[in-house]
Amino acid sequence: MFSRFRxxxxxxxxLFLLLVATLPAIVRLPMSVSLVCLLPMILHLVPPGKLRKLGLVPLLCLLSFVIYQSFDSWFGxxxxxxxxxxxxxxxxxxxxGKRDLWLIMLAVCIVVALNALFGISLWQMSHLFVVMWLLLFNVMALQSSSFHSAWRSIALRCTSYLCISLPFAAVLFFMLPRxxxxxWDLGIAMGVPVKMIQQEQRPSPITGTLKSGQANQNKGKDVAVLIAEFESMIPDNNTLYWRGAVFSHFDGSVWxxxxxxDSRRNVMNNRIRNKADLDKRVTDGSDIIRYQVRVAPHGSYWLYGLDMPFRSAPELVLSKEYQLMGIRPIEREFTYExxxxxxxxxxxxxxxEQRMRALQFPIDTNPKVMGLGRLWAGENKNDADTxxxxxxxxxxxxLTLRKGPSENVVDQSLDDFLFETHxxxxxxxxxxFAMLMRAAGIPSRIVTxxxxxxxxxxxxxxxxxQEHAHIxxxxxxxxxxxxxxxxVDLLSGMGLNVPVVKIKTKEKATEIQDQNDRSKAKKQASTLACNKGGDCSWWESEIIARLSAWMQGVELWVVHFDAEKQMDVMEEVGFERGTVGKLLFFSGLSIVVLMLSYMLIPLLIASCLGHKDREKASMLYYRRFTKEMARRGCEPQEGECPSEYExxxxxxxxxxxxxxxxxxxxxxxIRYGGEDEDAALLTEVKQFLATT
Amino acid sequence: MSRNKARRHLALTPAGVGWLIVCVAAFVLATNYNNNIIFMFACLLFGVWLLASLLTYRNMSGVNSAPWQVTPCFAGGVAHYQVSLTSDDQREHFEIGCGQHSVDLINGVEHQWLHVEVPVSARGWFVPNQKMLFSTWPFGLWKVSKVTEDLPACLVYPEPCGSQPLPVVNQLSNDPQDMDELSGVRAYQSGDNLRRVDWKAMARTEQLTVKEFGGDESEKILWLSDNSVVKHVDKGDHQESDLRQLTRWVIDCHNAGVQYGLRIGNEKLTPGLGVGHYNNSLQMLALVSRG
Structure with missing residues (x-):
């Protein structure tokens, strides 16, 4: 059986490529499913023919049955x-035949891509590169008519070709507009109108009170609150804060x-009346973003603007808490710039008055919070440190957040949350957090x-x-x-490195983040290496630390490279943000330049080496032959004539x-008789090397 | 060796189209799920696809072909065309193919023969279609092809077949005009032509002797003629079947080293032996005008 394989x-x-490509899935899937997936391997032991084909049917049925049994849905x-x-x-x-092998190899690409959907990591990336190498190796093997004797050379060539293709991939990866x-909603991009918000599916209105778990209650509802269309590219999703109601009063459990x-008179009284007033309040504004908003009807005055809206529009006002409000309840879709x-x-x-409101702390509630806040106030010289x-x-x-809808409303004090249940x-x-700040004497408020x-x-x-509801x-x-x-970002540690002071530019923030990440990774790696090994020399820890930092860099620049980062990089090299057309043009241009240079460089090298005489082919083959013989312990000696060597x-x-x-x-x-038998010699040498 | 500077054509192979579809699918998947790993994979696939076009084109550039050569063949078989490939640079060229065969031009090889087999069915001059040299190396995603010089016409001999035995000398019409002068006499052997028995000498010596003309060879000359082929009523095309039978006889005679002559209709090939005569005979059979 194995001789037939050979x-x-x-x-x-x-087959090996298929095994490597499906390995992550096989490891991840339930064992019964994995075994059934691999079961067709036994068919290779059956001689090709009707019997083998008949074996496919029960295996396919078994596979379908096991998948049906193991998963909730066929489409998971x-x-x-x-x-x-x-x-x-x-x-x-x-x-x-070859066509079937091609089919498998191309399908393997889809498997690898689908695998990557289950997690993004350096390991996934490494697996991808291994599969890519194997894929190229297989493709080249299929093209070669002398695979038996040339597999080493194919392996080397495939490695070099993979390296050569990396610049193409890098250009596309970094420059192709994201x-x-x-x-799924591609129809909208093609001009189909955005689905109207249905009347019976109104978003939940703001009620004037904010209880624990209230925001989560509506998250499960697939109801659109607003649709915004930006003039330029959409900023990073995480930076989009749609500002709603601002709560300052807390009674110990409810804001x-x-x-x-909700009265019109109050709305009008509490507004920022003119531009001069607004300019006095909002200073150092930068990164202006323009957009149009369509708000779903909700029957109240509330409207939404990105934090921080600074220009009013007809029929809406901006409150002193920078909350956009309509001058009448929103009973039908309302659009504004x-x-x-x-x-x-x-x-x-x-x-x-504002300060008093923002420092209000109900008496006899949450004493531990109060105590901790006061302690910090005493320890720190200024508010920023606190x-x-x-x-x-x-x-x-x-701390952890309750996310399930059934766990939403839980009546517990802030003390319990911070110091007991977490x-x-x-x-x-x-x-x-707000009450801790208030306890430390720092004005704070909640924004929904x-x-x-x-x-x-x-x-x-x-x-x-509604699912994007946030506080x-x-x-x-x-x-x-x-x-x-x-x-929320603090829970994952992300918000820790962002300075409280205003960040002048995003690049600076990214830089700070990068530096922090790198130094953290380096430190962690060194510690880990030394802890693990017990006694490791300084250069070992240094190497591990550098490697780890490098991997961290790769993770940052490759695994987590996104549209925002792409725009930042492009901005640094002098492009405007949001110029997708330019990006497309320059990525195309870069590819053309790369291709031209790939074509010209070999020509240049060839012209540089052109003066060198071509070595007689026979000598090349003979040298290859003697090298192989030397490897087997019979090297030609100096001064030895070929017949003696023979x-x-x-x-x-x-x-x-x-x-x-x-x-x-x-x-x-050839050498001494002047015969032209290079091809014959080549054949003989090849045959000899292949058969031995 | 003439240099062939024909233009090269670059085209996608079906595998290349499949590869491109996979690239697009990966791009769509990456975009849909905002997945950088898939995006990088798609970029790599596309990068390889682009690089493959360069490598394939480069593999074919610098390869020159000499004029095609072909040797005559028999109908029903294959015409073996061959072309000598050379490289005008020091690079290696892999899997340069034509039809089903391909060769490598390894660094420093003076030339390499590439063989192409073309099936032929009818006798006469066979004019094949133009052939292209091509290469899909290294990944099979692109195919670079290059038109070669026109293939020469191939002489196709009739297909040698027929089960009729070689005509026996005395049953054949040996042409006395073609015989040489009397060269001597020898003792009679069983099967000798009775016409050549020297009756006068027998009368004198009472021994049966036969006359020999033009040396010993005169005995072995066969005249292969279309008239000597036994015609079968049920066979449609007598001419072609006669020619096939004659071809069979020519080959048999040549293999047996028997001197033979050929006569088809009014055309005649004087008896002879050797490769030249053999080729001439087959050529004559191949080019008999269809009647």
């Missing part, structure tokens, strides 16, 4: 992956809006709204749904105004006397 090495190589990721893997292994058992997915918040600063300073000075301290404390506290709602998380949205591919449109808080710092703090060879390898005599006599004929 007679088809290309086929065996494709794992079910699809299992089915594809199983089908490929089945197909491998009835391969009848289209934000998903593509409340002021009385009369808006502009926002992505970076800003607001309310650099704070009035007494905020930094609080952030670090939140990261270290290992598990709570988004409201409790933001509220506890939405974060992010769903991008519609190939458009600048984003759909914000964050603002703290007021002397001279810096209200600063947004994202408590005698030694015959004595050393009597089993190959015919081939050796033939090769040596051909060489002697």
């Amino acid at each position: 007679s088809q090495p290309q086929f065996v190589a494709v 990721g794992d079910a699809i992956m299992a089915f594809i893997c199983g089908l490929l292994w089945l197909k491998s058992s009835e391969v009848s 289209i934000p997915g998903p593509l 409340r809006l002021p009385d009369g918040w 808006m502009q926002s600063y992505l970076h800003y300073t607001i309310d650099a000075t704070l009035g007494d 905020v930094a301290k609080a952030k670090k404390w939140f990261v270290d506290a290992k 598990k709570g709602s988004a409201e409790q998380l933001a509220g506890s 709204g939405y974060r992010g949205g769903k991008n519609i591919a190939l458009t600048n449109i984003i759909v914000v749904k 964050w808080l603002e703290v007021w710092l002397q001279g810096k105004g209200w600063q947004r703090i994202e408590p 005698q030694r060879l015959l004595a050393a390898f009597p089993e190959h006397d015919e081939s050796l005599s033939s090769i040596m006599s051909l060489f002697i004929m």
Whole structure:
């Protein structure tokens, strides 16, 4: 059986490729499914013919049955992956020619791509490269008519070709404009109107109170709140904060809006009246972004703008808490143009009334929170240090959020949340941070709204749904105004490195983040290496640290490279943000330049080497032959004539006397007889090397 | 060796189209799920696809072909065309093919023969279609082809077949005009032509002797003629079947080293032996005008 396999090495190589490509899936899938996926391998033991083909049917049925039993749905990721893997292994058992091998190899690419959907990591990337190398090797093996004798050379060439193709891949990877997915709503990009928001599916209105778990309650509903279309590219989803109601009053368990918040008179009284007033309040605004918003009807005055909206529009006003409001309840879809600063300073000075409201702490509630806040206030010289301290404390506290709808409303105090259960709602998380700040004497408030949205591919449109409901808080710092703090990011440690002070440019933020990540990785790696090995020399730890830092860099620049980062890089090299056309043009141009240089460089090298005489072919083959013989312990000696060498060879390898005599006599004929027998010598040498 | 500077044509192979489809699928998947790993994989696939076009084109450039050569063959078989390939640079060229065969031009090889087999069915001059040299090396995603010089016409001999035995000398019409002068007499052997028995000498010596003309060879000359082929009523095309039978006889005679002459209709080939005569005979059979 195995001898038959050996007679088809290309086929065996494709099987190996298939095994490597499906390995992550096989490891991940339930064992029963994995076994059934690999079961078709036994068909290779059956002689080709009817019996083998008959064996395919029960195996296919078994595969379908096991998948049906093991997964909830046929269309789940794992079910699809299992089915594809199983089908490929089945197909491998009835391969009848090159075309089938090609089919398997191309399908392997899809398997690898699907595998990557289950996780993004350096290991995935390494697996991808291994599969890519094997794929190229197999493709080259299929093209070669002398695979038996030339597989080493094919392996080397395939490695070099893979390296040569990397610049192409790099140019495409870094320069090809990134289209934000998903593509399900591609019809909208093609001009189909965005689906109207249905009347019976209104988003939940703001009620004037904010209880624990309230935001999560509506997250399960697939109801659109607003649709925004940007003039330029959509900023990073995580930076889109759609500002809604601002809560300052807390009674110990519930946050409340002021009385009369939903009356037209209050709305009009509480507005920023003119541009001069707004300019006085909002200073240092930068990164202006323009967009149009369509808000779903909800029957109240609330409208939404990106944090921080700075320009009003007809029929809407901006409250003193920078909340957009309509002048009448929104009973039907309402569209308005808006502009926002992505970076800003607001309310650099704070009035007494505002300060009192933002420092309100209900008596006899949450004493531990109060105590901790006061402790920090005593320890730190300024408010910024206190905020930094609080952030670090939140990261270290290992708090977790309740996400399931059934766990939404839980009546527990902030003290319980922070010091006992460590598990709570988004409201409790933001509220506890705000109250800690208040206890430390730093004004704070809760802001509700939405974060992010769903991008519609190939458009600048984003759909914000109820599921994007979000809560964050603002703290007021002397001279810096209200600063947004994202408590959810603190749970993952992400928000820790972002300085509280205003970030001037995003590049700087990225740089700081990168530096922090690198140094952290280096430190961690060194510690890990030394802990693990017990005693490791400085250079070992240095190497591990450098390697780890390099891998961290790769992860940052390759695995996590996204549209935003691409824009940042392009901006650094002098392109404008959002110029997709230019990106496309320059990526195309780069590819053309690369191709031209690949064509010209060999010509240049050839012209440089052109003066060198061509070595006689026979000498090349003879040298190849003697090299192989030397490897086998019979090296030609200095001053030894070919016939003497032949005698030694015959004595050393009597089993190959015919081939050796033939090769040596051909060489002697060519070298000393002037015969033109290069091709014959080549054939002999090749045959000899292949057969031995 | 003449240099062939014909233009090269680059085209996608079906595998190349499949590869491209996989690239697009990977791009779509990467975009849809915002997955960088898939995006990188798609870029790699596309990079390889682009590189393959360059490598394949480069593999074919610098390869020159000499004029095609062909040797005559028999109908029903294959015409073996061969062309000598050379490289005008120091590079290696892999899997340069034509039809089903391919060769490598390894660094420094003076030339390499590439063989192409073309099936032939009818006798006469066979004019094949133009052939292209091509290469899909290294990945089989692209195919670079290059028109070679026109293939020469191949002389196709009739297919040697027929089970009739070689005509026996005395049953054949040996032509006395072609015989030489009397060269001597020898003792009679069984099977000798009775006409050549020297009756006068027998009367004198009472021994049976036969006359020999033009040396000993005169006895072995066969005249192969279409008239000597036994005609079968049920066979449609008598001419072609006669020619096939004659071809069979010519080959048999040549293999047996028997001197033979050929006569078809009014055309005649004087008796002879050797490869030249053999080729001339077959050529004559191949080019008999169809009647």
